[in-house]
Amino acid sequence: MASYNSNYLRLLSHTKLLASHVNQGRHEQALALFHHMHTSIALTLDPFVFPLALKSCAAIQHPQLGTAIHGHVVKSSFLENPFVACALVDMYGKCVSISLARKLFDEIPQRNVVVWNAMISLYAHSNHVADALELFESMDVVPNASTFNTIVAGLSGLDEGSFRALKFYRQMRELGLKPNLITLLALLPACVGVAALNLIKEIHGYSIRNDIDPHPHLRSGLVEAYGRCGSLINASNTFRSINERDVVAWSSLISAYALHGEAKTALEIFRQMEMAKIQPDGITFLGVLKACSHAGLADEALEYFARMRKDYGLEASSDHYSCLVDVLSRAGRLYEAYEVIRDMPVKVTAKAWGALLGACRTYGEVELAEIAGQALFEIEPDNAANYVLLARIYASVGRHEEAQRMRTEMNERGVKAAPGSSWVVYQD
Structure with missing residues (x-):
């Protein structure tokens, strides 16, 4: 009994360290630890270990180890565990091929919504949105918010997908599912695609009421969305409400003013960004160059173009x-x-x-x-x-x-x- 407890505690300790490696992006160390755990005679691995190892395989493109883990999962009868199955589908889709991920998905005996979402997400993120929609229609479990988030994001990325993305969002609300941060971030490009300023304001209000608004990614996204829909006042007000403005927030505001021909303001914002010691990136300079283009500032554009590499080392x-x-x-x-x-x-x-x-x-x-x-x-x-x-x-x-x-x-x-x-x- 003491030996069992000792082995259990060792497995628990190793699993916590494995999770830490994976979550911190130390995937080589994670897989080295997994190998040590797998070859240790004293340790009997449980289903919690395999999703972590598979996540690292997917992150650093290690299909050989991923397929070997698949074999061990089958022998251990862990494929019925939805989290193991989900991680396997994700690994195959990212490391091997979408078709083999789908083949594995079809062979999984018990598929909960997490497993369905994994396959739908692979399709959507691989620009196979039609396949994602077809799989969505064939779901034999109730979809959740994550399911809709993936579909909305996939449709928002299509040239003619904005209206369909908004339709899916309405369907999500009709099912009583509550939008979260991911939903709102996925929905903003669709709003921009159809210039739905009222819906952007609705999203903004919803985020404030549900305490999602402080998230910097959402506020930066709102700055960009307001700007693209012509509401520079709302874009500027939202920007000023951000306490810690990162490069994304600054770049979004610069692009908003550049888009609407406010070149002097856009370039002044860039100057303020430099004074704030925020390192610009390639997207920042795209906004700056577009501002110069709209205002016919050819010499200034040449100067900023040269500064990209000279001052900031950007190609x-x-x-x-x-x-x-x-x-x-x-x-x-x-x-x-x-x-x-x-x-x-x-x-x-x-x-x-x-x-x-x-x-x-x-x-x-x-x-x-x-x-x-x-x-x-x-x-x-x-x-x-x-x-x-x-x-x-x-x-x-x-x-x-x-x-x-x-x-x-x-x-x-x-x-x-x-x-x-x-x-x-x-x-x-």
Whole structure:
């Protein structure tokens, strides 16, 4: 009896240390400890150990050990434990493949809502939202808030998914499920997608009434959402209510003012951020460069672009280069913009070429327009806007044969211009 108690206490102590390693991101140490526990003759592992080890396998992409643990789980008849089953499904989805995760999911004898959520989450986070929805519809257990959170987040990330995300949120409320922090964070992008300012205010009020409001991620998300929906006053007020403003909060406010052409204010906020000793990141500088672009501040944009690496050691992404090309193009400095594109150390995107092509029409620059147009035809051959824009540039300088050739090429490639459309949100 004393030996049993001693072994139990040793297992408990090891399990606590294992959990500490996993929760603190020390996954190599966690798996080394798991190996020691597994090979110890004196210890008989219980179901609480395996989800921890599987979580570390998923975190550091260790599928061989994960599949070996799967074999031990089956031999020990632990697959019926929902937490073990959930961890296995998650590990397969993140380390091996979604299809094998689904195969395992289908073989689990007793699936509670936690196991269902694991598979739905894998689909949603892998951009297989249609599969997540199909699995949701086939659930044989009652979904919980986490189920809806995953679906709402997945739909919010789709181009046309905002309305469907809001529909799922209403369905969640009809079932009497209470939204939590994750729900609100998932819902905000959907609100922005349909410019539902009233719903953003509703979310804000709900968060205050339910004591979720102090969370910094939510307040930063509200700053961004208010800004994107045009309510700079609410964005600014929410920002000022944040006691400890991190880089996300500052960047959200800078982007809000930049989006609405308030360049001077955006750049002043950036100056205040630097004075507050908050280290800007790449997203911060995207907001700064967009502010310069809207205000035509080409020289300032070049200066900030240089400071990214010089002062903060940040490498410019294709989005940063696209913003720089845009600001130079808007200012009429088309050949400087073209030089930036030619010297880009990262992949040139359609955004950069599109900014140059659009400016070529404004300034009547045909030679560069042809170069930009040909590049865009290769990157996005089915985008009719590029053909139409180049045709208009030709027509504007009297080169009607080339304009007609663009229209003919569109027809030959089967490229069709999308019809115009609009939508209206009706709110009570």
